[in-house]
Amino acid sequence: MLVAWFLGGSVAVMPGLAVSAEPPGPAAVQVTESSDFSDRSAIKVGTVGDTAPTRVPRPPARDPFLPEARWDHRPGAGMWTRGLLAALNGPAAPLAETLPQDISDWCPAYAQNPPKLRRAFWVGVMSALARHESRHRPEAVGGGGLYHGLLQILPGTARGYGCMAKDGASLRDPVRNLSCAARIMARTVTRDGAVALKDGRRAGIAADWGPMTKSSMRAEMAAWTREQSYCALGPVLVSPRPKARPERVVERIAAL
Structure with a gap:
C-alpha cells in the first residue's frame, strides 16, 4: 500500500x-x-481556527452608591470613599455588625439600617473625624513628625493592628490610611461596644483619636452625622421583591 x-x-x-x-x-x-x-x-x-475563542468574563458592575462624606469637596474624595467601603466590606466588616450603646447620639436610624447604610455611617463618622485630625489633607504630618495622613496614625500603631500601611509614607496614602483606621476601629468599637463613650468614659474610637475625647468636637461630629440621609429615621431602604410570573409564562419557559 x-x-x-x-x-x-x-x-x-x-x-x-x-x-x-x-x-x-x-x-x-x-x-x-x-x-x-x-x-x-x-x-x-482539521480547519484552522476551529477552536472556540475563550470568553473573558466581564467584571461585576460597581455599586454606584456613595454615601455623603465630609471630604466630598476634596479632589479624589470619591476614591477615598470607595476605598473605605472596600475595607468596611473586608477586614473591618465587624463594624457594621456591631450596635454601639451610644449609637443613638450619632445615628438614630443605625439600629434599623441594613448593613449597606450602617457602613455609610462609618464612612461619615470617619470623614467627620478626619476634618479635625488633618483638615482632610492626606499629606498632613503632625506631632513633630509622628502622626501621618488623613486620620493622623502613628506607624507603630498601624503595625500593632496589622495594617498594610506600616510607615509614614504609606500612611500618607489616603486609601491605605482610611483602611488602617477602619481596621483599628473594628477592633476597639467591637471591644467596647461604643462609638466614643461607654458609661461616661471614653471608649471605642476615643481610645485612639483625641478629638473624640473632647466634648465640643464630639458633639459637632455627631451633629453632622445625624443630619445625613443614612442616619435619618424613616422606612428602611430595601430592594423590591420581583413579582411572580404568571403561570402560563412559567409553563412556557419550562417547556423550552
Missing part, C-alpha cells in the same frame, strides 16, 4: 500507509497506519 505525503508542493510516496484522494486543507495532516496494510485510512484534515 502506498501513501502520499504533501510536503510543500511535492508529493512523497511511502509504502504501508493510506492516503485519501482529497488534498489537505490549511491545517495539519494526520495519517493513520492500517493494521493489516489492506484498510484504507483517511487523512483527517
Whole structure:
C-alpha cells in the first residue's frame, strides 16, 4: 500500500500507509497506519481556527452608591470613599455588625439600617473625624513628625493592628490610611461596644483619636452625622421583591 505525503508542493510516496484522494486543507495532516496494510485510512484534515475563542468574563458592575462624606469637596474624595467601603466590606466588616450603646447620639436610624447604610455611617463618622485630625489633607504630618495622613496614625500603631500601611509614607496614602483606621476601629468599637463613650468614659474610637475625647468636637461630629440621609429615621431602604410570573409564562419557559 502506498501513501502520499504533501510536503510543500511535492508529493512523497511511502509504502504501508493510506492516503485519501482529497488534498489537505490549511491545517495539519494526520495519517493513520492500517493494521493489516489492506484498510484504507483517511487523512483527517482539521480547519484552522476551529477552536472556540475563550470568553473573558466581564467584571461585576460597581455599586454606584456613595454615601455623603465630609471630604466630598476634596479632589479624589470619591476614591477615598470607595476605598473605605472596600475595607468596611473586608477586614473591618465587624463594624457594621456591631450596635454601639451610644449609637443613638450619632445615628438614630443605625439600629434599623441594613448593613449597606450602617457602613455609610462609618464612612461619615470617619470623614467627620478626619476634618479635625488633618483638615482632610492626606499629606498632613503632625506631632513633630509622628502622626501621618488623613486620620493622623502613628506607624507603630498601624503595625500593632496589622495594617498594610506600616510607615509614614504609606500612611500618607489616603486609601491605605482610611483602611488602617477602619481596621483599628473594628477592633476597639467591637471591644467596647461604643462609638466614643461607654458609661461616661471614653471608649471605642476615643481610645485612639483625641478629638473624640473632647466634648465640643464630639458633639459637632455627631451633629453632622445625624443630619445625613443614612442616619435619618424613616422606612428602611430595601430592594423590591420581583413579582411572580404568571403561570402560563412559567409553563412556557419550562417547556423550552
